[in-house]
Structures are given as structure tokens and as C-alpha cells.
């Protein structure tokens with residue numbers, strides 16, 4: 226990879242704080258010289274003697290000094306005309322001065338300079354220093370006051386990126402989707418001649434470390450086009466307008482280099498929903514975001530510039546970013562499954578001398594939920610460990626230790642599921658899937674996965690509707706509840722115990738049952754009555770039971786009816802799963818091993834077509 230070139234940044238004009246300090250010092254000494262032109266320093270006793278002798282003409286008594294002039298006829302030399310002495314606590318002084326007829330003035334002190342200095346110059350100097358310090362930290366090597374508006378304005382393209390799709394493994398679906406982008410960048414006219422519209426923006430969505438940045442670089446490498454990259458967090462600077470001007474700059478440069486890729490990493494840093502900040506909002510971020518939207522709208526995708534972006538928090542993005550013509554194509558970058566992890570390990574252990582006994586497959590099996598970056602980290606850690614132990618090759622023991630280390634680091638950040646949890650999750654998901662496949666009206670199961678994603682979901686069963694639904698029958702609704710309860714019931718059947726993992730399912734199930742009773746009039750006992758208009762405005766405190774349109778008694782009956790529906794469904798679902806317990810066990814075994822089962826595969830397993838080599842003898 227070619228290093229990004231940075232503009233040599235020379236301060237445009239230096240304004241060292243020392244100038245100010247030296248100037249202040251010079252002014253100070255100059256003024257004290259001017260105000261007290263010729264001063265003889267005398268002792269207090271001498272001063273008293275002079276007063277007694279009547280040789281003092283006048284004096285000023287300040288809080289710390291006594292300054293005065295001698296009588297004109299008594300000039301011993303020009304230097305002695307004025308004198309100054311330290312003031313001593315002397316209550317008799319005034320009397321003596323009176324007696325001698327000396328003009329004296331009290332506490333007059335010309336301190337404007339000191340005051341000015343202390344009240345203004347020094348505080349301003351201190352602020353100035355702090356300010357400079359902060360900017361030095363923020364602005365990296367720039368160090369000059371005026372240059373930070375432009376300093377990072379220029380972004381250089383990286384060319385000849387050495388990454389290709391071969392460097393990316395385990396995320397084949399994402400790679401496939403991006404293949405089209407590569408084709409387009411390679412031969413844009415082939416597409417535009419046919420009048421096709423090319424995607425402008427591609428948003429890569431996935432957990433940190435799944436390889437989004439790597440993938441974007443690989444696309445540029447595969448297509449052999451320049452790669453402009455900038456990270457969203459870099460935009461968020463202190464001064465308004467900097468981010469926006471950088472966006473503008475980047476797009477104008479990219480237009481000259483087309484075909485090319487603009488990659489905005491960590492889009493969420495600038496792309497957060499506008500006005501979401503309760504404390505007044507971040508003007509800079511909004512301006513940058515607006516500029517980005519303007520630029521994206523303003524250029525023609527057929528010029529060959531493709532904007533790629535990555536985020537791990539798509540839900541926080543401003544909806545305007547996801548509109549057609551902007552980041553309208555989204556590519557999910559998943560956590561790798563077992564085979565994917567093995568493939569990633571193979572890539573990263575290429576340059577590492579592995580011992581013969583190292584089995585990458587078993588390492589992949591030990592690391593469910595790990596992402597590409599974690600796996601790369603493991604290999605690296607293991608190599609370092611081996612080097613520290615003066616070994617010639619990296620053995621299994623080093624790798625295992627590295628896994629433990631990486632895992633310990635991860636445990637703080639996210640959940641790594643234990644083997645037992647994994648088993649529970651597998652049965653739970655298979656429960657959903659099995660019920661869904663058994664019932665007639667339910668949506669087809671597309672995928673079962675126990676690869677954890679996010680904090681909430683440990684696994685998931687993805688059902689795809691086969692057609693668009695505008696209406697659902699009572700049977701369909703109850704069967705939907707069946708599927709939701711299936712997970713929990715499978716856990717009960719296998720472990721005679723339940724976990725907290727089903728909470729979300731139960732919530733959804735109760736919600737459907739409640740709707741059946743309250744909105745759709747599907748309860749025999751309560752009859753065909755809607756108890757609440759469905760889309761009641763939900764203001765704060767509004768509609769929270771306070772303005773119910775039915776009595777306490779009816780409320781109780783509604784609850785009873787909801788419970789009855791759930792109970793009925795529960796019994797039915799339990800029956801289904803009890804009946805298919807052997808299949809449940811078999812399916813869960815396969816799922817535990819593979820972590821993901823696709824729809825087609827599931828069908829085969831259920832039809833008994835796929836005789837797995839798993840030992841189905843192991844029960845619980």
C-alpha cells in the first residue's frame with residue numbers, strides 16, 4: 226500500500242508568544258525608567274536625617290516606598306535630586322514632615338501599568354498559551370494559528386492499492402454484491418452505453434473489525450482505480466466550515482481522477498440524524514453532512530466516481546443519507562461463520578511459519594463470534610509469543626494462548642458466548658425454525674444463525690414472506706405466535722429449564738395476541754368489538770391507560786382472553802415440538818456445528834435428505 230502523502234506543512238506566519246513577553250518586559254522597564262528618571266536610593270535613616278535637616282522639598286508616600294525631591298539649593302549632583310527609600314512603619318513621619326514644611330502627598334501611586342499588566346496582558350498571555358497548546362494537540366504538526374483551515378483540506382488519492390478480493394475472506398455475500406461495482410469501475414462505458422444507472426453510493430454496514438475498510442480498499446485494488454479515503458471523525462473539527470470545505474475539495478479532486486472511489490469511513494460520525502443533539506446540535510457536523518449531501522446530489526454517477534462508506538451504526542444515520550441517489554445500496558458485512566473464519570485464518574497465517582500440528586479448522590471452531598480483525602490479531606499475537614519463546618514455528622499452544630488473550634480483551638467490549646449458552650441458543654433458534662417449517666401459513670425460513678450480533682440477539686431465525694401481506698387471518702396470526710413461542714418451548718423440552726433469551730419473543734407474542742383481542746375483534750368471548758382505535762396519538766402521558774374507552778372489568782377480560790390465546794397456542798406448539806424432538810435435536814446439532822443453516826439446507830435436513838455425520842446420539 227502506498228503511503229498517503231501529506232503536504233509539508235510550514236507555518237504560514239509564526240507568532241511566538243515570546244515576542245509578546247519580551248515586548249511587555251521592554252515596555253515595563255522603559256516606563257519605569259521614564260517615570261522615575263533619576264533616582265538615588267537612600268536608606269530610611271538617611272531620609273529621616275534629610276527631613277530633619279530640612280533638605281527635603283516634597284515627598285510621595287506610597288504603600289511601600291517614599292519618593293521625594295530635595296531642595297533646589299541643596300543639589301549635590303543631578304543624581305541626588307530625587308530619592309527613593311523603602312517605607313518603614315513610622316507614625317511620627319507625618320509630624321516631622323509637617324514640622325519641616327515638606328510638601329507631602331499620601332498614597333499616590335502610579336500603577337496603571339502594573340494594573341494593566343496583571344489584569345490584561347498576563348491573563349491574555351495565559352489564554353493564548355492554552356489555546357495554542359490545544360491546537361497543537363488537535364492539529365498535529367501544523368502548529369500555526371492560521372493554517373488549520375487549510376491544513377487537512379487536501380486529500381490525496383492512494384493509487385495502486387495492493388489489496389484484492391483474495392485478501393478478504395468469510396464475507397462472500399458482500400464480495401459478490403461489490404463485484405458489480407468493480408465491473409463498473411473497470412469498464413464504465415460498457416454500462417453507460419446501455420443506459421444503465423450505476424449506484425452512486427454504497428454503504429457497508431457491519432460490526433467493527435468485520436473488514437469493511439479492507440473491502441473498500443479491495444474494490445479499488447480489484448478495479449485498479451484511485452482511492453480517496455477520509456474518516457468521518459476527521460471531519461469533526463472545532464471550526465465551522467472546515468469539514469464542509471474538505472468535502473468539497475475531495476469531490477472536486479475525485480472528479481478529475483475518475484474513475485475512482487471516494488471512501489468515507491465511520492460515516493456515523495458526521496451522518497448522525499440532524500438535530501438529534503439535545504444541547505443545541507453540532508453545527509460543524511451538520512454543515513459537513515449538508516455539504517456531503519449537496520455534493521452527492523450534484524454529480525453524475527456515470528462520471529465514474531463511486532462513493533463508498535462504512536458504518537457500524539446504520540440506525541443512527543440521517544435518513545437523508547439513505548435516500549435514492551445517495552447511499553441507496555447497502556451491503557451487509559456479516560461476522561464470519563465457521564468456514565469464513567477458517568478462510569480468514571488461512572489468509573493471515575500465510576506469512577507465518579505454522580507448526581504441523583496447527584489445525585486452523587479447530588481454531589475457527591474455538592472462536593465463534595470473532596471478526597476478521599480479531600482473527601488477524603490472534604495470529605499476530607501467537608507469532609509474537611512464539612518469537613518470545615525462541616521457537617522456530619508457531620505452535621497450537623501459542624495460538625490457544627493468543628485466543629485467550631484476545632478473548633479477555635473482547636470480553637470487556639462485547640459478549641463472547643460460552644459453549645453452554647451456544648447450545649441453548651441453538652435449540653432456541655431451531656425451535657423457531659422447526660415450528661415455522663411445520664405450520665402451513667408461516668413464512669419460509671431463510672436462514673438460522675447462532676452467530677451473535679449486536680448485544681441483544683444471540684442468534685436469529687430469518688423468515689422471508691413469500692408474498693406481500695395486507696391482511697392476515699386469525700389462523701395466520703396464531704401460527705405466528707406459535708413460531709415466536711417455539712424458541713422458548715424448545716428450551717423447555719430439552720433443558721427442562723428456561724433462559725432469559727426469549728424475552729423479546731414473548732413480548733412480540735403477547736403484542737400480537739393483545740391486538741387480536743383489542744383491535745381485530747378476534748376473541749369469541751368479547752366478540753367483534755374494537756376496544757381502541759389503532760393509531761391513537763401517543764403523546765407523553767397520553768393514552769397510557771388513562772383515557773381508556775372501556776371499563777376495568779373489560780380490561781380484565783381482555784387480559785384473560787389474551788392469556789387464553791397464548792395458552793392455547795402454547796399447548797399446540799409444545800405438541801408440535803414434542804412430536805419432533807428427534808428432529809429438533811438433530812437440527813440443533815448441525816446448527817451448533819455450522820452456526821448457520823440456509824433455507825435450502827434446512828429443507829433437505831427436514832426431508833431427511835441430508836444425512837449428517839454428526840453423532841445424533843448426544844442428547845443434552
Ligand code: ADP
Nearest residue numbers: 392393394433434435436437438439597598601
Ligand atoms: P472494519 O473497517 O470493518 O472495522 P477493517 O477492515 O479495518 O475492519 O479490518 C481490520 C483488519 O482485520 C483488516 O486490515 C484485516 O487484516 C482484518 N480483517 C478483517 N476482516 C477480514 C476479512 N473478512 N478477511 C481478511 N482479513 C480481515
Ligand code: MG
Nearest residue numbers: 437438490535
Ligand atoms: Mg474500518
Ligand code: ZN
Nearest residue numbers: 653712727730
Ligand atoms: Zn427467539
